[in-house]
Amino acid sequence: MTDAGDGREPDGRRARAGTAGRAADPDRAAAGGDRHGGDRHDKVLRLLQYLHDLARSRSALARDLDDQLGVIELADLGERWRADTAPGATIVTVGNRDAGDPASPYARLLRMYDEITEHPESLELVLASGLLTARSGDTRIRAHILTQPVLLERDKRGKSISVVLPRDSAPRFEDALLLAGLDGFDLSGSAELQAELRESVRTVVDPACARFTERWRSRAVTLDGARISPSPALVLRTRGSSPLLAFYDAMLAWASDGDRPLPPGLVQLIDAVEVDERLQMLADCGGAPPRQLVQDAYYVLPSNVEQRDILARMGSDSGVVVEGPPGTGKTHTIANLLAALLAKGQRVLVVSEKAHALAVLEDMLPPDLRKLVVSMTDVTQDGAASLAASVTEIATRKSTFSEPLIEAELKDLRGKRDQAIERREELMRQVWRLRSSESETSEWMESGYSGRPAEVVERVRADAPRYSWLPAPVSGAVPPLDTNEFGRLVSLLRRNSDLFARRLSHNLPDLGSAVPGFDRIEQLCAVVDRAPSGGDESGFAELRGAVDPAALAEIRARADAAAERLEVVRRYPDEARRLADDLLLGERGHVAGRLAGLDDVLAAAVADDEVLGGTRVQFSEVPGAPPARRWTAMRRISRVARHRGGGSAGRNRRTSRRPASKCVSTVRR
Known part of the structure; x- marks a missing residue:
């Protein structure tokens, strides 16, 4: 480079x-x-x-076909070729019939293909016609004066080889190259014929080429016995110098x-x-001086200190040698240096013994930079098209170049780059602080953990099974509960029984239509928090003003009804409470099904009882009587009613003498 x-x-x-x-x-x-x-x-x-x-x-020129590296006449290929082939199309395709025969057309083409693939820099394959046979003094001439570069393309499965005309290929006269300095030739009109040939035919195997070669012979050749024939052939030869x-x-x-x-x-x-x-x-x-090359160097790939050192040395001496075995990043380094030098306004020439190495380097470059590469590699392929594309791209960018627009874009990109550099430096400082903190010993933790952060983490992980009951993760820098609140929560949890834990799973009705939403409740709580203490009701006045009167009355009525029902439930015995809990948990669905419509049945029973003139029993409060005794009395009275309903009254006196009868205040017939 x-x-x-x-x-x-x-x-x-x-x-x-x-x-x-x-x-x-x-x-x-x-x-x-x-x-x-x-x-x-x-x-x-x-x-x-x-x-x-x-x-x-x-x-030295090879003026005799026998001195060329390889010659295959098209007539020997055994296939029909296209004389009017357009650039980029196939002239002839030869199958691998009789591939085992070294003299077969396919085997001969395959040898040419291998030779030109192995030595693309020094060999070329041309399609030739216009075979001139003559002698000038001691020099024997037997060579084609019309040539055209062609390519060999092998099928991926190895079943055929095609002769392809490159997209930029054009016929050319080589009379001046072959015959300059020899007696018996006048080449003054060859330039005119060359221009006419390019405008009239696309390939040297076009039948029209025979007219041009005959006209050339009649005007340029003065030797007796000279003759010219089409004799189209593929010629493998050394590249000209x-x-x-x-x-x-x-x-x-x-x-x-x-x-x-x-x-x-x-x-x-x-x-x-x-x-x-x-x-x-x-x-x-x-x-450019070394300081200018290194300062604000732009690399398109990740770089390291060694690559930046190479760039600095390139400005401090006329040559730098970088050695290393395959796979150590030499091509990667060249790609970075190429981009950095181009960004500094320098021109770069990259040469290599093998075209493949240059192709790998070109593929490493970003697409926008790759378009500016003028590549002269891979002459065995249709490389002229890519060369023309690169030159066209450079010309287009030059014609559309606007210095104010580019300066504005550069200013914006430099600003973004500076921001990225500042961000990177800030992240590096944070990493440095974190690494420094890893070696510090912490003693301020109240939970009993101390030591370096890594040691604290190890202890926390070891204690994790002990605290697996916590609903982790607990997010936020500040815990949701302070120490006192957490202690209060623990005491409440310890005091509650299994019955309380079961009640947490109750299927409660939807309260969305009965109470305000969560956000609204938070607003009301905030109003209450702002209310001053000491009996000042201004805060509550604000609360009442913030709530719709109808909604406030509804809430008050529902709260009173809930308090009344809660008081009734508290009087139930434990057995009744467990039954209610089971119903709310959905564990006794059959009971709930039987209770459906019970209010209507009771109302009908009371109406029928009034018609029949039944007995009404009224309970009065007995001071000191526990609720369980009242519940037991009700069950016994129910048994008495069922007994009498069955027509038996002999055991009435015994039943009424039980202790439960003391709870009966009045019996009205």
Whole structure:
């Protein structure tokens, strides 16, 4: 990964290859960069010229098909191909028939597929036509002059291989590349034919290409015996070095200008450069200082101290080496450094031996940042489409760029970031305080717990079974009951019997229509609490004013009736109370069913008794007589009534002499 500077030049010249221009500075004569300026420029020029010549020597042209890595004529595929294939479509598909035969079309295509997959940076596959056969002096020529890049796509199940035309693929004339410098050829009209070819045909296997090649032969070839035929074929060959040579030419032109600073990387290839001089050279090339790179660095992925240290070192030297075995986060680190440098206005070039590593790095970037990546990887696939999409996205953003709008958005994002940083610092302080409190010993607890918080928690957990009866959790910072109230609650619970506990489960009638709601009762209680003591009834006057008179009268009447019935129930013996409790709990449903409509039956019985002239018995209060005796007397009188109703009166005297007869005050016949 290389920091390419911000691309701005004071003198208006455009930056190239990771360097930036600078204004002339006569004071730099004694500086490190110019101390050996002339000598270093000469050395750099000689180095670049050597690399240029080396690349040219290794890019010898294969003017004979026999010198290519692989050639398969379309006629040998045994399948019908489409001459009018549109970009992005399939030209021909070959099935895996006779795959075991090394000479079968599928096996030959599979070998090409494996080769170009293994070496995508150095090999290319082209669809070729227009086979030229000629001889110029001692040079034999047997090569196609029309080529077009194609792709090989293998079926996931391995049953077929397809030859696909990339979306940006176009036919091209290669006459100048093959025949330049040879006698017997006039290439002055090839540019015109190239433009006409691009406008008229979409593939080099189009039948119309035969007319172009024949016209070219008649105008460009002056050798006797030269002939040209369509002969369409798939050719696997070494990539040409024309782009590399053009790059070296541009570097030579740049280095030839003595006023421009040499890139530190080139200088270090031919001379030892001290740290101070390297820093000066970085500053001259527009590199940002380390403090500027590290300050407010924006990372798109989680970062650590080591990554921030790498960013600082990138500003303090011309190179940083980061080593580590696979899986230690090197790609993660590069993604963070790339984003941080772009946010600082720097340009970044990322290179790798394998295209897969660059694809993994690109996938790590956020979508908005990924759109700005100009990728030159994966040449075996249709990579030109993604390249065009990236360039289009960059051009669109540049055309729609509005500095005031971006500044406002940046200001808002910086504010949110500052708030997030403050929140993080506050949380860190809270964590620090909590961790500090873990080592403090507490002695103020009245419940008998003391020690460090962890020890208190352990004791509370150990005592949890003893207090499992509490209806936990008890929420709130303040307990709902203070110590005195809690003690009062415990005493009341201990005093109540099992009968009281059973009454808590009574099925009471719905009181929603008889009493005010909970909120209203709270308001009334608040009025009562505000009422002053000492007999002042102003608070109660406010209470009466806050309640509807009709509702107050209804409440009073219901309260009196409830008090009267409560007094009657209190006189019942224990047996009757238990019966009433069972009925309210729903445990004696059969009794409740028999009591339904009992009021009507009693009323009818009283009316019939009046008609028949029955005997009326009236009980009077006997001082000191317990309720149980009254209840016993009533039962005995009922037995006497049933006995007499059966026609027997012989035992009347014995019955009336029992102690219960003392409770009878008057018997009226």
